[in-house]
Amino acid sequence: MNRGTRRPVSGWRWWLGGLLLIALGGCPHTAAEDNALTFWTIGREGEAIMQLLPDFERQHPDIQVKVQQLPLTAAHQKLLTAIAGGSMPDMAQLGNTWLPEMATLGVLEPLQSRVDQSAVVRPDDYFISIWATNVIDGTLYGVPWYVDTRLLFYRKDLLAQAGFDAPPKTWAEWRRMLAALSHPERHVYGILLPTNEYDQLASLALQQDDPLLRDGGRYGNFESAGFKRALRFYVDTFRLQQAPAITNVEAGNPWSEFGRGVYAFYFSGPWNIGEFRLRLPKDQQQAWSTAPLPGPDGPGAGEAGGSSLVIFRPSRHKPAAWLLIEYLSQPQVQQRFYQLLGDMPPRRSSWNGAALRDDPQAQAFRQQLERVRPVPAVPEWEQIVNEMQLSAARVIAGEMDIDEATAKLNRNVDRILEKRRWVLAHGNRAESTR
Amino acid sequence: MNPTRTAWLFLAPALTVLGVFFLLPVIAALGLSFTDYDLYALADVRNLRFVALANYWSLLQRPLFWAALGHTVYFVAVGVPLSMATSLGAALLLNSPLARWHGFFRTALFAPVVTTVVAMAVVWRYLFNSKYGVINTVLGHFGIHPVDWLGDPHWAMPTIILFAVWKNFGYNMIIFLAGLQAIPPALYEAARIDGASSWRQFRHITLPMLRPTLVMVAVLTVSGYFQLFAEPYVMTEGGPLQSTMSVLYLMYDEGFEWWNFGSASTVAFLLFLVMFAVTSTMLRLVRRGDET
Numbered sequence: 001m002n003r004g005t006r007r008p009v010s011g012w013r014w015w016l017g018g019l020l021l022i023a024l025g026g027c028p029h030t031a032a033e034d035n036a037l038t039f040w041t042i043g044r045e046g047e048a049i050m051q052l053l054p055d056f057e058r059q060h061p062d063i064q065v066k067v068q069q070l071p072l073t074a075a076h077q078k079l080l081t082a083i084a085g086g087s088m089p090d091m092a093q094l095g096n097t098w099l100p101e102m103a104t105l106g107v108l109e110p111l112q113s114r115v116d117q118s119a120v121v122r123p124d125d126y127f128i129s130i131w132a133t134n135v136i137d138g139t140l141y142g143v144p145w146y147v148d149t150r151l152l153f154y155r156k157d158l159l160a161q162a163g164f165d166a167p168p169k170t171w172a173e174w175r176r177m178l179a180a181l182s183h184p185e186r187h188v189y190g191i192l193l194p195t196n197e198y199d200q201l202a203s204l205a206l207q208q209d210d211p212l213l214r215d216g217g218r219y220g221n222f223e224s225a226g227f228k229r230a231l232r233f234y235v236d237t238f239r240l241q242q243a244p245a246i247t248n249v250e251a252g253n254p255w256s257e258f259g260r261g262v263y264a265f266y267f268s269g270p271w272n273i274g275e276f277r278l279r280l281p282k283d284q285q286q287a288w289s290t291a292p293l294p295g296p297d298g299p300g301a302g303e304a305g306g307s308s309l310v311i312f313r314p315s316r317h318k319p320a321a322w323l324l325i326e327y328l329s330q331p332q333v334q335q336r337f338y339q340l341l342g343d344m345p346p347r348r349s350s351w352n353g354a355a356l357r358d359d360p361q362a363q364a365f366r367q368q369l370e371r372v373r374p375v376p377a378v379p380e381w382e383q384i385v386n387e388m389q390l391s392a393a394r395v396i397a398g399e400m401d402i403d404e405a406t407a408k409l410n411r412n413v414d415r416i417l418e419k420r421r422w423v424l425a426h427g428n429r430a431e432s433t434r
Numbered sequence: 435m436n437p438t439r440t441a442w443l444f445l446a447p448a449l450t451v452l453g454v455f456f457l458l459p460v461i462a463a464l465g466l467s468f469t470d471y472d473l474y475a476l477a478d479v480r481n482l483r484f485v486a487l488a489n490y491w492s493l494l495q496r497p498l499f500w501a502a503l504g505h506t507v508y509f510v511a512v513g514v515p516l517s518m519a520t521s522l523g524a525a526l527l528l529n530s531p532l533a534r535w536h537g538f539f540r541t542a543l544f545a546p547v548v549t550t551v552v553a554m555a556v557v558w559r560y561l562f563n564s565k566y567g568v569i570n571t572v573l574g575h576f577g578i579h580p581v582d583w584l585g586d587p588h589w590a591m592p593t594i595i596l597f598a599v600w601k602n603f604g605y606n607m608i609i610f611l612a613g614l615q616a617i618p619p620a621l622y623e624a625a626r627i628d629g630a631s632s633w634r635q636f637r638h639i640t641l642p643m644l645r646p647t648l649v650m651v652a653v654l655t656v657s658g659y660f661q662l663f664a665e666p667y668v669m670t671e672g673g674p675l676q677s678t679m680s681v682l683y684l685m686y687d688e689g690f691e692w693w694n695f696g697s698a699s700t701v702a703f704l705l706f707l708v709m710f711a712v713t714s715t716m717l718r719l720v721r722r723g724d725e726t
Contacts, residue, residue, distance in 0.1 A: 105477045393674070394675060419470060422483075
């Protein structure tokens with residue numbers, strides 16, 4: 001309509017215009033769309049959260065949450081692209097090994113002041129090392145949502161047959177069991193360690209006193225005695241034919257092979273509790289259990305993995321995002337989350353619910369979680385740990401020996417960290433400039 | 435309006451599109467390859483360093499780049515002749531007057547081209563599984579020891595080549611078929627009257643008449659095969675032990691996995707130089723062949 005001519009507006013136009021206004025203003029959906037809290041989840045968590053959200057939205061009718069599920073394989077790329085393009089969500093689930101990278105980019109909202117005022121999120125209730133992975137250079141950027149660590153799944157019946165009435169506590173004990181349970185001529189092995197998965201070797205390496213990087217994450221420390229000890233133990237398992245040298249692509253269906261006794265141990269994470277319950281026949285459910293990792297001389301440390309909830313700095317809905325984080329951090333909500341998905345809660349009080357407390361297969365994880373250690377908090381960690389695993393696979397394949405592989409690995413890691421050294425020396429960190 | 439200006443006017447839309455979506459990104463990528471653009475630079479532009487040719491220099495010193503180039507050349511050197519021979523063979527069979535159900539076979543043999551790489555790669559991964567795969571089961575009936583197709587660094591690339599040839603030969607087959615159908619039947623009739631065997635007909639009529647088609651298909655296939663990526667990405671993730679890591683895969687890893695766009699652009703330009711050298715050598719050889 002041309003306002004300049006000031007033609008009288010006929011009745012039907014008023015009517016139509018009014019209807020349009022009602023449609024625009026009245027429709028709660030359209031209005032809330034601009035105001036909706038966007039939440040990016042990664043992997044299966046997105047489905048489970050859809051069942052937790054109705055309660056939250058009932059408690060906070062003014063907040064509408066829009067969940068977008070990213071597949072794990074595309075999540076990293078999508079996040080970085082969103083950051084480069086300035087179209088970040090309000091909040092997201094973020095693997096705690098990705099936190100240092102996002103913190104370096106300066107896109108995460110520091111959360112300490114909100115935690116200080118919160119009645120729900122109480123840091124001392126969280127597993128210490130898990131909480132620590134969210135603190136980068138002294139600033140808190142995330143609240144742990146669920147935890148993940150790798151430990152041993154084992155066949156109780158097979159161990160008993162071989163004369164062992166308890167899972168191993170030390171590497172020496174573990175080695176004896178692996179030897180007794182491996183019969184490579186029948187294609188039966190003590191353990192499955194897919195040669196393209198790095199978490200197993202990383203867990204063994206974290207049990208050592210030597211850190212994996214030195215000088216504040218400026219150089220690799222893979223020629224240390226500790227890492228070599230871990231690598232030697234790992235590689236020996238293949239050399240002694242106690243594990244088949246295959247990748248997880250060829251391992252195909254490890255669950256049914258575990259059930260058939262092809263492997264007596266399986267070194268994996270919490271989601272496999274659900275998988276084994278689902279995939280193994282009923283009469284075998286009593287035959288398996290979980291155990292904390294054995295260490296070089298006594299119960300060993302594990303990897304402090306898991307995902308956290310973060311808020312992005314440009315978000316216009318930070319208070320709403322924080323309310324959702326608080327809601328998802330409540331012990332009873334975390335217990336429901338565990339029942340839906342098997343994702344383990346990061347809070348000790350959440351573990352006191354019946355579902356987790358009375359579950360012997362979950363309890364090993366609780367013991368392990370008290371003894372986890374974080375991986376080095378550098379943005380390049382994922383690239384470094386991939387290099388580490390590749391070196392290990394080369395040693396397993398007999399392409400090089402341990403000294404040669406670790407020397408080469410250190411050189412590669414130092415090359416990867418070159419830019420980090422330069423940035424640290426010149427002080428252009430994103431946090432310090434904003 | 436003079437004719438030159440009219441011509442430019444008509445070209446303008448196409449040139450604009452090419453300029454914005456092709457030329458500009460290429461120039462930007464060339465610029466990036468002289469810097470160390472990465473995560474830190476994304477965080478703060480002061481972390482961006484101009485490094486001139488340092489990216490190229492360090493890449494040429496990285497064993498992984500040479501390994502990736504070696505794998506790619508292996509894939510091209512074995513895959514292209516195999517793929518072209520398969521396409522030509524299939525086209526000859528389809529063009530033969532003895533063949534029945536032309537339409538059906540043409541569609542069936544072309545079908546792999548229109549399937550998605552990812553879905554097919556997953557199927558092939560099952561077929562080639564070392565323990566439960568059909569291929570090893572069938573080979574087992576002939577007393578052949580199971581082969582770890584995708585897990586053995588020596589076998590992974592041949593398996594990928596087989597997959598790529600199966601997936602792509604239908605496309606060139608159609609082009610060859612069109613070429614074959616354009617050969618005047620009179621030539622074959624004359625040859626038959628002279629008593630030429632079918633091999634001599636193929637050698638002295640089909641191949642020479644098909645020469646321009648062969649050259650075009652060879653150049654296109656070589657440049658296509660140099661850009662090997664999707665097959666190893668889905669089937670082996672570049673493994674085992676990086677034995678199926680191609681140059682383009684290295685570029686993807688550097689750029690999109692680790693966000694080192696400086697060195698990723700460098701990989702892209704080095705691959706371009708290699709492909710340019712190879713295809714222009716091919717064309718020069720063809721031209722020299724034409725002259726003699």
